[in-house]
Amino acid sequence: LTIYADYYTPTDEELIPTGALAPVAGTPLDFRNPKSIGERIDAKFDDLKYGNGYDHNWALNKTAPGATELAAEVYEPATGIVMKIYTDQPGFQFYAGQGMDGKETGKRGDKHYFRTGIALEAQNYPDAPNHANFPCAVLRPGETYTQHTVYAFSKSNAYIGNPARRLNPQSNAGSSCTRCGVPVKDTTMRKITLFICLCIVWLSAAQPRGRVEP
Numbered sequence: 001l002t003i004y005a006d007y008y009t010p011t012d013e014e015l016i017p018t019g020a021l022a023p024v025a026g027t028p029l030d031f032r033n034p035k036s037i038g039e040r041i042d043a044k045f046d047d048l049k050y051g052n053g054y055d056h057n058w059a060l061n062k063t064a065p066g067a068t069e070l071a072a073e074v075y076e077p078a079t080g081i082v083m084k085i086y087t088d089q090p091g092f093q094f095y096a097g098q099g100m101d102g103k104e105t106g107k108r109g110d111k112h113y114f115r116t117g118i119a120l121e122a123q124n125y126p127d128a129p130n131h132a133n134f135p136c137a138v139l140r141p142g143e144t145y146t147q148h149t150v151y152a153f154s155k156s157n158a159y160i161g162n163p164a165r166r167l168n169p170q171s172n173a174g175s176s177c178t179r180c181g182v183p184v185k186d187t188t189m190r191k192i193t194l195f196i197c198l199c200i201v202w203l204s205a206a207q208p209r210g211r212v213e214p
Helices: 046-051
Strands: 055-059 069-076 081-087 091-095 119-123 145-155 194-202
Touching (some): 046 055, 069 091, 069 119
Antiparallel strands (some): 055 091, 069 081, 081 145, 091 119, 145 194
């Protein structure tokens, strides 16, 4: 996993953000270079202890507010499958499946056991209404909430975390998303198996995590 973020939002023991922005450098939350997800998940670190693993929001590196840029990459060496996520959102939640207990069954009949899946979610910072230094999450009457997030899948035996392509998704030849320019064909990654471009328009604000006070 690679997450292009220099900072994350620490939480209290109830997983509610404290309002601080903490550097990932020197912590198990530093995914700026590719890391195996399980490599440091049980490290002695308060923010991991509170969530029994990864369940955190990263403050994405951005060249400009609202720009659709590469947020994260996931690579599975056994299959060569790469997933790259581009988004215009300021935050990125990574959850490592520690709440799964095997009671749910997947579409192939497999059980969802402890830490057998992950979630990667583009978003605003959680609990933003209670922290003036977080990006605004207020949606006024008559306004429309929009989010632009792209999930691009490919196969590669040796591609992950190339910094030259991190903030320049338009640098490759081939057709691209008409909204943000993220390439459909990628001559570096090759063999695109699936490209999904989600241009989500919500007519109501997403519910913030945690408490909301008037």
